[in-house]
Amino acid sequence: MSMSKQMHLGAFMRPVSLHTGAWRYPGSAPDANFSFSHLKRFAQTLEAAKFDAFFMADHLAVLNMPVEALKRSHTVTSFEPFTLLSALAAVTERIGLVATASTTFDAPYHIARRFASLDHISDGRAGWNIVTTSNPDAALNFGLDEHVEHGERYCRAREFFDVVTGLWDSFADDAFLRDQESGLFFDPERMHVLDHHGPSLNVRGPLNIARPPQGWPVIVQAGQSEPGRQLAAETAEVIFAAPRDLAGGQELFADIKGRQDALGRSRDHLKILPAAFIVLGDTIAEAKAKRALLDGLVHFESGIASLSIALGLDASGFDLDAPLPRDLPDTNASKTGRQQVLKLAETEGLTVRQLAQRYGGYSGLAFVGTPESVADEMETWIDAEGSDGFNVVFPYLPQGLDDVAHRLVPELQRRGRFRTAYDGTTLRDHLGLPRPDNRFFPTR
Amino acid sequence: MSMSKQMHLGAFMRPVSLHTGAWRYPGSAPDANFSFSHLKRFAQTLEAAKFDAFFMADHLAVLNMPVEALKRSHTVTSFEPFTLLSALAAVTERIGLVATASTTFDAPYHIARRFASLDHISDGRAGWNIVTTSNPDAALNFGLDEHVEHGERYCRAREFFDVVTGLWDSFADDAFLRDQESGLFFDPERMHVLDHHGPSLNVRGPLNIARPPQGWPVIVQAGQSEPGRQLAAETAEVIFAAPRDLAGGQELFADIKGRQDALGRSRDHLKILPAAFIVLGDTIAEAKAKRALLDGLVHFESGIASLSIALGLDASGFDLDAPLPRDLPDTNASKTGRQQVLKLAETEGLTVRQLAQRYGGYSGLAFVGTPESVADEMETWIDAEGSDGFNVVFPYLPQGLDDVAHRLVPELQRRGRFRTAYDGTTLRDHLGLPRPDNRFFPTR
Ligand SMILES: Cc1cc2nc3c(=O)[nH]c(=O)nc-3n(C[C@H](O)[C@H](O)[C@H](O)COP(=O)(O)O)c2cc1C
Ligand SMILES: Cc1cc2nc3c(=O)[nH]c(=O)nc-3n(C[C@H](O)[C@H](O)[C@H](O)COP(=O)(O)O)c2cc1C
Numbered sequence: 084m085s086m087s088k089q090m091h092l093g094a095f096m097r098p099v100s101l102h103t104g105a106w107r108y109p110g111s112a113p114d115a116n117f118s119f120s121h122l123k124r125f126a127q128t129l130e131a132a133k134f135d136a137f138f139m140a141d142h143l144a145v146l147n148m149p150v151e152a153l154k155r156s157h158t159v160t161s162f163e164p165f166t167l168l169s170a171l172a173a174v175t176e177r178i179g180l181v182a183t184a185s186t187t188f189d190a191p192y193h194i195a196r197r198f199a200s201l202d203h204i205s206d207g208r209a210g211w212n213i214v215t216t217s218n219p220d221a222a223l224n225f226g227l228d229e230h231v232e233h234g235e236r237y238c239r240a241r242e243f244f245d246v247v248t249g250l251w252d253s254f255a256d257d258a259f260l261r262d263q264e265s266g267l268f269f270d271p272e273r274m275h276v277l278d279h280h281g282p283s284l285n286v287r288g289p290l291n292i293a294r295p296p297q298g299w300p301v302i303v304q305a306g307q308s309e310p311g312r313q314l315a316a317e318t319a320e321v322i323f324a325a326p327r328d329l330a331g332g333q334e335l336f337a338d339i340k341g342r343q344d345a346l347g348r349s350r351d352h353l354k355i356l357p358a359a360f361i362v363l364g365d366t367i368a369e370a371k372a373k374r375a376l377l378d379g380l381v382h383f384e385s386g387i388a389s390l391s392i393a394l395g396l397d398a399s400g401f402d403l404d405a406p407l408p409r410d411l412p413d414t415n416a417s418k419t420g421r422q423q424v425l426k427l428a429e430t431e432g433l434t435v436r437q438l439a440q441r442y443g444g445y446s447g448l449a450f451v452g453t454p455e456s457v458a459d460e461m462e463t464w465i466d467a468e469g470s471d472g473f474n475v476v477f478p479y480l481p482q483g484l485d486d487v488a489h490r491l492v493p494e495l496q497r498r499g500r501f502r503t504a505y506d507g508t509t510l511r512d513h514l515g516l517p518r519p520d521n522r523f524f525p526t527r
Numbered sequence: 528m529s530m531s532k533q534m535h536l537g538a539f540m541r542p543v544s545l546h547t548g549a550w551r552y553p554g555s556a557p558d559a560n561f562s563f564s565h566l567k568r569f570a571q572t573l574e575a576a577k578f579d580a581f582f583m584a585d586h587l588a589v590l591n592m593p594v595e596a597l598k599r600s601h602t603v604t605s606f607e608p609f610t611l612l613s614a615l616a617a618v619t620e621r622i623g624l625v626a627t628a629s630t631t632f633d634a635p636y637h638i639a640r641r642f643a644s645l646d647h648i649s650d651g652r653a654g655w656n657i658v659t660t661s662n663p664d665a666a667l668n669f670g671l672d673e674h675v676e677h678g679e680r681y682c683r684a685r686e687f688f689d690v691v692t693g694l695w696d697s698f699a700d701d702a703f704l705r706d707q708e709s710g711l712f713f714d715p716e717r718m719h720v721l722d723h724h725g726p727s728l729n730v731r732g733p734l735n736i737a738r739p740p741q742g743w744p745v746i747v748q749a750g751q752s753e754p755g756r757q758l759a760a761e762t763a764e765v766i767f768a769a770p771r772d773l774a775g776g777q778e779l780f781a782d783i784k785g786r787q788d789a790l791g792r793s794r795d796h797l798k799i800l801p802a803a804f805i806v807l808g809d810t811i812a813e814a815k816a817k818r819a820l821l822d823g824l825v826h827f828e829s830g831i832a833s834l835s836i837a838l839g840l841d842a843s844g845f846d847l848d849a850p851l852p853r854d855l856p857d858t859n860a861s862k863t864g865r866q867q868v869l870k871l872a873e874t875e876g877l878t879v880r881q882l883a884q885r886y887g888g889y890s891g892l893a894f895v896g897t898p899e900s901v902a903d904e905m906e907t908w909i910d911a912e913g914s915d916g917f918n919v920v921f922p923y924l925p926q927g928l929d930d931v932a933h934r935l936v937p938e939l940q941r942r943g944r945f946r947t948a949y950d951g952t953t954l955r956d957h958l959g960l961p962r963p964d965n966r967f968f969p970t971r
Contacts (some may be wrong), residue, residue: 104878106707121618129541142735143735143810155710159735160698161735162644162647163640165609165610166610166641167611169610169613170613173614173618174617190632192669197607197610199607200610201610203561204610222732224731224732225634226728227729254604257609261550261558263550263557266826267598268550268598268599271594271598285670286667290588291604292604292607293560293604298929334698360853380710382710398657489846519883
């Protein structure tokens with residue numbers, strides 16, 4: 084029997100779930116946003132299930148939703164990723180810890196230091212999700228009048244990556260001699276002063292921290308645009324993608340791995356993990372009913388606001404308990420966005436109200452079914468080169484997470500698709516990624 | 528019997544000690560800079576001893592020493608404070624956690640968020656040591672050619688404090704209703720948009736984090752200059768000072784508390800805690816011998832470099848085993864600095880070599896003796912209005928810390944000068960500081 088391709092699993096965490104109705108779901112903990120004990124339990128459960136990583140998104144402003152939606156969402160406030168993941172590092176031993184940090188609104192010296200420090204504290208479990216920041220309101224919190232232009236953001240991001248990795252390489256792995264006898268603590272010949280001068284950044288260095296245990300923390304990317312994909316192909320080791328279906332996953336997979344071929348990078352050195360919303364039940368019907376219950380908890384006011392934005396017109400005047408009218412007027416809204424809405428409404432036969440609640444809740448790729456049916460779908464993705472695994476979005480917590488850990492993971496393990504024990508200790512070990520050489524002090 | 532004045536104790540932590548010879552001291556752990564397990568043990572020991580707080584200094588560059596001194600010092604690299612203190616929050620329950628953060632090289636939105644997050648994770652134990660950054664080399668790591676001018680740094684610091692505290696007040700304490708029935712998560716009327724526009728900063732807000740459990744994390748200051756003292760009198764709740772002797776402590780104490788009187792602030796709402804280097808022995812002679820052993824481990828090359836800087840002339844040509852020559856030529860070095868050296872050399876009868884090693888090691892206020900004699904000195908300080916307690920510097924670790932926790936603290940407790948149990952749960956509770964009212968949503 085040939086070994087089937089293994090998958091990697093990340094947990095795309097929000098204390099109360101990403102779904103905006105989740106805080107009203109039976110058994111949920113609506114106050115989990117600032118409850119460290121909840122997050123500790125979640126991380127330990129995921130570690131017991133042998134997840135590759137615990138991932139925290141990050142936003143540098145209150146989410147840019149209309150106030151009618153905002154006031155009904157638990158996603159408005161939560162922990163900051165470095166403080167949270169560092170605390171979790173102290174109460175876990177193996178699971179990877181991936182924090183999001185912005186190259187647009189932070190300084191490379193700070194970012195390099197914090198990830199290096201998290202990597203030391205966790206003994207090699209840190210990862211950096213590089214974002215250029217999607218929420219334009221963030222600019223207003225950092226002294227600007229409007230968001231930095233998209234191309235400029237990605238230019239800075241590319242240079243930022245070079246500076247941060249250069250700072251991580253400030254000291255050779257063997258720079259610290261700590262020779263008590265002679266009194267030599269480190270060898271200054273094994274310290275590199277970066278002295279970077281570029282179009283967006285000027286940074287002298289060296290970093291005041293030893294090289295991270297992983298050499299570099301794992302580089303993660305979530306951009307979707309052309310420059311986002313190119314940045315990922317050049318620098319990323321994991322991509323958190325958001326394709327809506329298998330065809331979309333395959334397109335992204337082929338595109339990124341093709342770009343890697345062109346760059347001479349090994350395909351194995353980048354893992355593509357789409358976000359997947361997973362709802363489990365004893366039967367497919369039960370799982371669908373759970374999802375319908377959850378979607379129904381999205382307050383109508385916030386759902387209709389989201390749907391109106393996606394369609395580019397006020398949807399609140401339509402007959403709410405009928406399907407979307409057939410001939411909608413042309414608008415300025417993104418054509419792709421609108422087509423996705425129409426396709427979804429048709430495929431699932433949703434009324435306007437249901438569609439609004441789906442949009443206000445979570446509308447990305449979803450696997451809804453039994454542990455067996457969902458495992459089937461996941462295997463299909465892996466074998467059809469749709470992805471290297473998934474970044475799991477839990478519909479509600481703790482139950483949705485426990486279901487994945489205790490029901491889906493064992494099914495994947497039985498099928499030989501997911502590890503039953505961690506082989507190594509670092510996030511690079513879990514993902515099968517090499518430790519980068521120090522560019523200033525190569526091993527050969 | 529009247530109750531004697533209680534003292535507060537902070538721990539001025541470095542993984543291997545602040546003293547540059549400590550990594551060579553018998554029993555020390557020279558690799559502690561990146562060993563979380565060491566720091567966890569230190570924090571737990573200090574918590575068992577009922578310390579008010581664990582304090583981490585911070586520097587945004589490799590220390591600006593000549594390379595001859597730098598390569599012999601363990602202080603060149605260590606953990607970043609937020610990652611370290613957050614990890615410690617997860618493995619301690621009561622001790623305060625004070626991180627240093629710069630107002631010159633960071634953004635108020637980041638600082639406000641991280642301290643708020645640390646305060647939530649630790650259930651109200653965070654403190655912010657506001658610095659304008661002492662090491663001029665930091666500027667080069669943040670895109671500047673030279674350090675920001677002193678007055679400008681302090682102007683920005685004052686405005687920065689207003690913005691950060693304003694961001695902490697973004698949400699009323701009761702803003703989060705989490706009413707599952709009606710679907711209202713928070714009351715937008717109880718959210719404040721700061722919309723700050725000032726000479727150094729433009730920040731819209733609101734912060735994407737709920738008000739910290741302490742209202743505001745405790746505000747700490749360590750500046751010494753005129754604007755530093757004024758900033759402290761206006762904003763600080765703790766001062767980490769560095770007077771060299773009781774007279775210096777009394778001068779600072781009277782000055783700061785006088786400034787508070789003038790501002791109409793209660794004297795009780797600001798605690799002055801000078802850094803105190805404490806070496807304990809069974810006899811005073813033994814303690815002195817330990818210190819001499821420690822100072823002797825400062826490599827001569829780094830000691831003489833420090834001494835030369837303090838004197839403003841090359842001291843390496845003097846007879847090393849004789850006292851300093853009497854008539855030193857005039858130089859450009861700071862007169863106060865030089866006088867301190869001369870006074871120290873005379874009072875303790877040190878040779879040039881010993882003086883160099885003292886300067887290269889730790890030359891601030893020190894209590895060297897038995898638990899009884901040191902407790903006597905500390906009581907004198909407290910009763911003579913020299914301070915409200917101390918920020919203890921440990922000469923070497925773990926032994927120097929264990930000595931303070933297991934021998935000095937019990938002595939202070941026996942004398943009724945230090946708590947035997949924590950009364951409250953927050954850092955404000957330990958320090959006897961009030962919880963600040965929300966400026967936008969006052970309780971009355
Ligand atoms: C799974 C996933 C997670 C993301 N997490 C964040 C995040 O935490 N913070 C953020 O600003 N953007 C986040 N994004 C948005 C992307 O960084 C990016 O801005 C967005 O996909 C648009 O891509 P583009 O900038 O390349 O056009 C995420 C995207 C995906 C698919
Ligand atoms: C106990 C103590 C701790 C300090 N910690 C820091 C620190 O962590 N980072 C820093 O940049 N400066 C630190 N400083 C320096 C002060 O912030 C300040 O820059 C210095 O005392 C000079 O004061 P001035 O800027 O008011 O002239 C510390 C000072 C003292 C006394």
